[in-house]
Amino acid sequence: xxxxxxxxxxxxxxxxxxxxxxxxxxxxxxxxxxxxxxxxxxxxxxxxxxxxxxxxxxxxxxxxxxxxxxxxxxxxxxxxxxxxxxxxxxxxxxxxxxxxxxxxxxxxxxxxxxxxxxx
Amino acid sequence: xxxxxxxxxxxxxxxxxxxxxxxxxxxxxxxxxxxxxxxxxxxxxxxxxxxxxxxxxxxxxxxxxxxxxxxxxxxxxxxxxxxxxxxxxxxxxxxxxxxxxxxxxxxxxxxx
Numbered sequence: 001x002x003x004x005x006x007x008x009x010x011x012x013x014x015x016x017x018x019x020x021x022x023x024x025x026x027x028x029x030x031x032x033x034x035x036x037x038x039x040x041x042x043x044x045x046x047x048x049x050x051x052x053x054x055x056x057x058x059x060x061x062x063x064x065x066x067x068x069x070x071x072x073x074x075x076x077x078x079x080x081x082x083x084x085x086x087x088x089x090x091x092x093x094x095x096x097x098x099x100x101x102x103x104x105x106x107x108x109x110x111x112x113x114x115x116x117x118x119x
Numbered sequence: 120x121x122x123x124x125x126x127x128x129x130x131x132x133x134x135x136x137x138x139x140x141x142x143x144x145x146x147x148x149x150x151x152x153x154x155x156x157x158x159x160x161x162x163x164x165x166x167x168x169x170x171x172x173x174x175x176x177x178x179x180x181x182x183x184x185x186x187x188x189x190x191x192x193x194x195x196x197x198x199x200x201x202x203x204x205x206x207x208x209x210x211x212x213x214x215x216x217x218x219x220x221x222x223x224x225x226x227x228x229x230x231x
Binding site for chain 2: 050
């Protein structure tokens with residue numbers, strides 16, 4: 001079965017360190033998204049990509065970057081981790097497959113999340 | 120841009136009670152509307168969706184009807200179970216840009 005996975009599931013790091021969170025999907029979806037979830041704020045979009053070599057900033061992109069070198073992966077990098085980036089991070093994917101089969105283009109499928117703590 | 124407003128929780132019910140979680144949206148065009156559910160320690164799962172006015176989405180006993188005239192997509196279930204305890208998110212699509220706008224979530228706790 002197709003799925004979307006995230007690693008690690010839990011991460012503790014120190015302020016100032018670079019951290020990369022992995023996201024891998026086997027849906028063959030074109031679109032991928034990164035969100036953070038914080039109490040009182042719901043889900044906020046960090047970055048998103050509509051295909052290989054395409055990346056776009058979301059509403060809370062400062063301090064984060066992404067790159068899309070293939071269809072399956074969209075790693076999220078925190079360039080210099082800050083305590084304000086302690087959060088739960090979710091990756092999601094959606095959209096028609098690159099093989100051309102028809103799928104619902106706006107329904108997003110979520111990974112299990114990564115809990116990041118910055119000390 | 121789009122915005123989604125859902126009733127704030129937490130909502131606490133007894134088993135077999137009737138559930139309504141209100142959701143309203145503002146959007147240009149005709150968005151698709153979604154309800155997602157998040158169980159403790161997990162990611163969001165699609166619960167149901169509707170893509171046009173008067174459509175009813177349904178799944179696992181939950182229902183929601185796309186009401187264009189009131190810009191609403193309220194979630195209902197006739198008889199909740201303890202296993203329905205979770206956070207529920209309403210969301211609206213952005214049309215051609217594939218982005219979803221989420222409400223802030225409603226925590227539901229069902230007591231036996």
